[in-house]
Amino acid sequence: MSVATAAPIAAMVGNAPIAIGFGNGIHAPAGFLAATIVLALFALGYSSMARHITATGAFYGFVSHGLGRVVGMGAGALTTLAYVVFEASLAGMFGFFAAQFAEARLGLDASWIWFSAAMLLANAVLTYFDVTLTAKVLGVFLVTEVAMLLAVAITVVTGGGGPEGWSLESLNPLGAFTDLSGTVPDPAGNGEVIAVAGSAGIGLFFAFWSWVGFESAAMYGEESKDPKRIIPRATMAGVLGIGAFYVFVSWAGLVGTGPERSIALAQDTASAGEIFFGLAEQNLGSWAVVLFEALLVTGAFACGMAFHNCASRYIYAIGREDLIPGMRDTVGRCHSKHASPHIASFVQSVIASVIVLFFFATERDPYGQLFALMAILGTTAILVVQTLAAIACVAYFHIHHRHPETAHWFRTGVAPALGALGMAYVIWLLIQNASFAAGAAASDPVFKIAPWIVGAVGIGGVAFALVTRAIAPERYDVIGRIVLDDSHERA
Numbered sequence: 001m002s003v004a005t006a007a008p009i010a011a012m013v014g015n016a017p018i019a020i021g022f023g024n025g026i027h028a029p030a031g032f033l034a035a036t037i038v039l040a041l042f043a044l045g046y047s048s049m050a051r052h053i054t055a056t057g058a059f060y061g062f063v064s065h066g067l068g069r070v071v072g073m074g075a076g077a078l079t080t081l082a083y084v085v086f087e088a089s090l091a092g093m094f095g096f097f098a099a100q101f102a103e104a105r106l107g108l109d110a111s112w113i114w115f116s117a118a119m120l121l122a123n124a125v126l127t128y129f130d131v132t133l134t135a136k137v138l139g140v141f142l143v144t145e146v147a148m149l150l151a152v153a154i155t156v157v158t159g160g161g162g163p164e165g166w167s168l169e170s171l172n173p174l175g176a177f178t179d180l181s182g183t184v185p186d187p188a189g190n191g192e193v194i195a196v197a198g199s200a201g202i203g204l205f206f207a208f209w210s211w212v213g214f215e216s217a218a219m220y221g222e223e224s225k226d227p228k229r230i231i232p233r234a235t236m237a238g239v240l241g242i243g244a245f246y247v248f249v250s251w252a253g254l255v256g257t258g259p260e261r262s263i264a265l266a267q268d269t270a271s272a273g274e275i276f277f278g279l280a281e282q283n284l285g286s287w288a289v290v291l292f293e294a295l296l297v298t299g300a301f302a303c304g305m306a307f308h309n310c311a312s313r314y315i316y317a318i319g320r321e322d323l324i325p326g327m328r329d330t331v332g333r334c335h336s337k338h339a340s341p342h343i344a345s346f347v348q349s350v351i352a353s354v355i356v357l358f359f360f361a362t363e364r365d366p367y368g369q370l371f372a373l374m375a376i377l378g379t380t381a382i383l384v385v386q387t388l389a390a391i392a393c394v395a396y397f398h399i400h401h402r403h404p405e406t407a408h409w410f411r412t413g414v415a416p417a418l419g420a421l422g423m424a425y426v427i428w429l430l431i432q433n434a435s436f437a438a439g440a441a442a443s444d445p446v447f448k449i450a451p452w453i454v455g456a457v458g459i460g461g462v463a464f465a466l467v468t469r470a471i472a473p474e475r476y477d478v479i480g481r482i483v484l485d486d487s488h489e490r491a
Contacts, residue, residue: 001131001220002238004138005086005213005310007303008245009145009295010093015206016250017275021196021266022436023203026167026259027175029251031200031207034176036243038422039211042386043239045393045416047232050218052403054227055483056341057317058218059385064480066392066400070465072480075385076318077461078454082381083311084348085374086213087123088355090304091116092370095356097297099366105290112366116356119301123308124349130338131223134309141302145295146245148288152276153252155283163258170251170259176204180263187264187271196263202436205429209437210246212379213303214238215386216310219317223339253279311348316341321478323468369441376430376437377450383427384458390420 019028046062055061059079064072095116102108102115126134156162169175180198185191217234221227254262256279265271265278280288319332331344359370393416397407406412435442469476 001135001138001306001309002214002217002234003242004142004302004306005216006211006238006242007090007213007299008142008242008249009149009292009299010303011210011246012149012249012253013273013276013292013296015210016246016253017262017266017272019203019206019250020254020262020275021180021272022198023180023206024176024178024200025180025196025198025203025263026170026254027172027178027200028203028207029170029247029254030173030176031203032210032243032246032250033171033173034204035207035211036240036247037173038419038426039208039214039239040236040243041415042390042419042423043215043235044411045390045397045419046215046218047235048406048408048412049393049396050221050231050235051228051406053483054218054221054231055317055480056219056222056313057480058215058221059389060314060317061480061483062218062396063385063388063392065402066394066396067388069476069479069481070462070469071388073465074458074461075388076314076480077464078381078458079385080311080314080318081454081457082378082385083307083314084351084378085355086307086378087120087304087311087348088352089371089374089378090300090307091119091352091356092359092366092374094119094297094300094304096365096367096371097293097300101293101297105293113356113360116360116366117353119304120349120353120356122301123305124345126305127309127312127345128335128338128340128342130340131220131309134305138302138306141295141298145299145302148280148291148295149245149249149276152256152280152283152288153249156252156256156279159256159283162255164260165255167251167255167259170254171247176200176207184260184264187261194264194267196267199433201429202433205426205433205437207246208426208429209375209379211239211242212382213306213310214242215389216306219310219313256283308345308348308352311352312341312345315344315347317482319344321475321482323464323475323479364444365441368439369444369446372438372441373444373446373450376434376447377453380427380430380434380450380454381457383423383430384454387420387423387427390416390423394420 024031049062060076063075095112098115099112177200179200183193183195186194221231224230253275257275262275265274277289280292315331319327322328335342396402397412438447
């Protein structure tokens with residue numbers, strides 16, 4: 001479930017070419033390696049907390065225990081916002097790719113809104129039932145897209161590399177901080193050269209962006225067997241597994257296509273996908289290109305469904321605390337048979353549908369605006385919360401001195417502290433490169449108000465906690481404190 005939120009095929013086909021063409025050039029794989037190291041440091045502390053705190057509202061509970069209920073409520077509000085808009089964002093991507101595929105391969109000319117609506121409906125239906133049903137559906141899609149990307153990458157290795165050799169320099173971690181500059185041959189093969197330039201910050205930002213959602217493993221603890229053992233392992237395996245996969249596949253795509261040709265192709269969105277599509281056709285055949293296009297559709301669907309589950313569980317986690325009387329019996333209630341947060345899931349479906357319909361009614365582009373703008377909005381919120389979670393880990397073990405048997409100077413101290421610094425750096429990268437990431441949508445009013453929305457939601461959560469503490473202290477005491485082993489972690 002957590003790996004599906006990272007959407008590996010979208011990360012490679014969508015983000016890697018941007019890092020190559022406008023970021024750190026041939027060192028884009030090193031950018032993914034640098035992101036792996038930073039996120040692994042973060043995950044060391046995060047998974048250590050997961051051994052003691054099992055809560056559906058993972059970030060919400062972790063930050064509440066480490067930094068207090070007031071900050072925790074702000075973190076819970078921001079995380080809910082992020083996952084809520086991520087589903088709408090992926091509905092835009094799915095609708096865009098599905099409409100393109102249907103027209104090109106099936107001869108069906110239909111508006112993207114119908115495909116997006118079908119995705120939202122499918123998410124609502126599937127998540128009504130036990131979580132294992134969703135996991136099985138996502139598993140099929142995820143395994144297929146990972147297998148396809150690995151197949152292309154392996155053909156590069158077994159085929160002896162690419163036209164310019166192996167380019168092992170692409171894996172030098174220091175290269176992640178190198179700006180792209182120089183000239184490369186025109187991919188048209190006319191003998192001319194084109195000047196290229198990029199910023200390492202852009203490459204690093206898109207590398208980190210490719211991991212959004214990996215932390216969601218912790219929110220399934222209450223629905224898993226032996227969560228104290230499974231969730232920490234799943235979190236670390238997810239970070240390291242995704243990282244190794246991204247580094248290998250991005251490097252293979254670069255090598256197989258040729259570093260200079262990859263940079264040239266990445267300069268144009270119309271040809272950027274050829275870094276992987278071209279290899280697939282060259283090494284596997286034309287059928288692989290068709291399958292690649294189909295997997296972009298199913299990958300977007302899987303990612304959207306995973307985020308629907310995330311959003312539903314956060315709405316449920318906050319609702320069951322009954323901070324506003326009546327929430328426990330509505331969005332905070334599980335299905336009696338399937339144990340799914342079915343009412344919270346329905347609420348999430350309604351919110352996501354309203355967002356999607358707004359973008360459709362205002363004639364905005366499903367990919368360039370709906371996907372891009374909601375992804376940037378959600379990423380901004382989740383990066384802030386990740387930073388707070390890393391700091392909360394240090395506070396939980398070393399300031400509040402909880403569970404000294406687990407506390408360790410590096411694993412729960414230095415590592416999450418470095419992870420917090422890394423997350424803060426990525427937030428700075430986002431601020432610096434948000435307009436570039438938004439592309440043509442940077443002039444959209446939604447883009448301009450996005451930071452204000454994040455600020456308002458975060459401050460609103462803090463204000464709500466402060467008001468609750470003043471007028472209903474008994475409710476305030478419950479904020480972020482409902483966990484699987486309630487009596488053990490209540491204080």
